[in-house]
Amino acid sequence: MSTVEISAFETMLTRHRRSVRTARNHLRDFLAQVPYGPALLSDGEVVLTELVTNAVVHGRVSRRRRIAIRFELLCGHLRIEVHDASSEKPVIRRAAGPDDLSGRGLCLVEALSMEWGCEPRPEGIGKIIWALVGPEGGAR
16 A cells, blocks of 8 residues: 655634644644655754744734645755735844843754745735745754
8 A cells, every 4th residue: 555645734823822832733644744854854844934934923914814835846955935914024033142032942943944036926915935944953
């Protein structure tokens, strides 16, 4: 019996802190279906956590707006996308101090991803933050 490899997954989440855990669970389920999934899981979970957290915490939009997540496998790499309705682009804060409770998320995304970026949503409202995670780690 052969297994069918799923190459993409997407779903909508509420703009709530609990959605971060839900997103990670979806990623684990998705990567469990691919032979090289375990090599992508650790960095993928951290990157996804940071991107979804940013959409929940910093997205200055109505609570009724939802967040979309999308995972896609591309030549052994994992593309993670988080779509939100805020047009505010993310900014890496390089000056987070040792006692700061926040401000390091995008630095982690940058360190663990081979590439990452932000682009307007084709639907017209909001943006897509994406990151490409590989088994060999980020661009450190």
